[in-house]
Each structure stands twice: as C-alpha cells, then as structure tokens.
Amino acid sequence: MRLEILNNGYKFGTKLLFGIIKLFSGYPLPDAARLIFYRSDFYGNPAKQFTQRAMRGQSPWSVGDRELMAAYISRLNECSFCIKAHTAVSAGAYGDGTKVKQVLDDLETAPISPQLKVVLTMLTKLTRENMIDADDIHTVLATGVNPEQIQDALAVCFAFNVTNRLADAFGFFIPSDDAFEAGANYLLKRGYA
C-alpha cells in the first residue's frame, strides 16, 4: 500500500495474527482486511460494523444480491480490487458466476429480477451523479421493491463507495485469482465483523 504505516505499522500482536493467517490459509491477508486492523478504533471497527450490518444483517436481499450490488458499484467506480473480490463472493453466494458476469457486462440483458435491476440502476445514478431524488425512488417502488429493500441497498452503496475509494487511494495490492477465491470463501463463512 502507498502508506508505509499500512504495510508495517501494526502492533506486534497484529503482525503475529497476520502471520498465523498466512500460515493457515496459504495466502497473505488481503489489504482490505489489513486496513481494518490499522488504528482500528479510528476507522476499522466502526466501518466493519456498518458493513457487516449492510452485507450480512437481516435483509430481504440475499447475500448474493448484496454482494452483486457491491461488485456492481465497484465496477462503476472502476475499482479493480473490489470488482474481483466481490464478483467472487457474489458468484460463490449464488453458486453462479455466469450470472454475476452477465450483470457486470450488460445490466439490461442480464437474467436477474426486474426489482434487482431497477435498484442497480438507481445505485448507478447515485454513484455517478452523487444524488437521487424522490422521482428516482418512485420508479423503484413502482416495480414492487419496498422501502426496506431500498434502505438496505443504499447502505451497501455507502459501504462500497467508501471502500472503493480507499482501495484505490491507498493502493490495495491485487493478488492472484486463487487468493480472491480464498478471500471470498472466508467472507461467505465469516462475514465482515
């Protein structure tokens, strides 16, 4: 990462933990996870609690749907690390990598529900233009999406508009596809907390 403190500025116990994780998983801890450990009271702890609520808390959206939103937002922000990471998690959650790829390639023709499609369209506008209005919400509600689903999608959008920016500004290292697969399995089993 671009700041040396994010590469080497961890407490002894944290460095030891990083070593143990590498030993057992076979891969170094990804930079997204390392960042959470650096001065965790400042950003890492409150951020992971919000993200856990958004991505794994109770929601009408499945884990696969929410991870797809994360991958899609990352695609809009052209964040290479997060596209790879959350494409893998979404594909794992759905058990269908083709569907995820189709959504990222062409939302219009992708084989997903009209409700998920209209929500992704709303998140596109919010991410690109930084604002939406009540008319945009009415369009989403008209397809049968309920307010709770919109609230949950907005939370995913917030979490990943933060994470994408940090991944690119701090310069997260992009590991092998195998490492992303291992990371995806971890996030599916254990979540973000």
Added chain:
Amino acid sequence: MKYDQLYQRLIDSILKGKGESTPEQRQAAFDNAGLPQPIDRLVNKVAHEANKVTDNDIAVAKAAGNSENQLFELIICGAIGQASRQYESGLSALAEAIKEGGGHAS
C-alpha cells in the same frame, strides 16, 4: 443495531476520534472544501476519481509536511465524506417519496 446508529458512530469516530490531524482538517477533508494545497488536490481526487490517485500524489502530500497518519485520516475522511453525501441524498429521497405516499416505512 440500526443503520443510523452504526453510521453516526463511524462519522463521529473519523471526525472526532483521536488522531494526528485536527478536527477542522478532518471536517474540511470530509466536506472536500477548504484544505490547503497539495492535500486539497489529493482529497478531491479521493472524492471524485480515486482510481487515478498515484504514488506521486501521496509523495507530494508527504513532502508538504503531512505525516502518514495525517494522510491516513484525511483520505478516509475524504472518502467517507463523498459517500455520505450520496447516502444522505438517497435517504432524503426515500423519506420524501414515502411522505408523498409511494410506500410505507417498514
């Protein structure tokens, strides 16, 4: 815990928590307004084109006297500030639409 509590806890932590930058600097980074150069340029890039941030942007900000911990804090404030403007726009639009009768709060 509810989103609004988790969200407020995150915002309070980055703006008011212990750090090497001042609360004023962090608020300015969050607002993407009123920081001196070259940190203003860096934070604006984080807010609007983070994938174009370069090693040189960080090197220039450090050379101007910002510590790594200050940059850590101000980059996070810049990223969260921009995402929070989006989030709050979305939440306001949702509240307005519900008020107009497009749906019911759950």
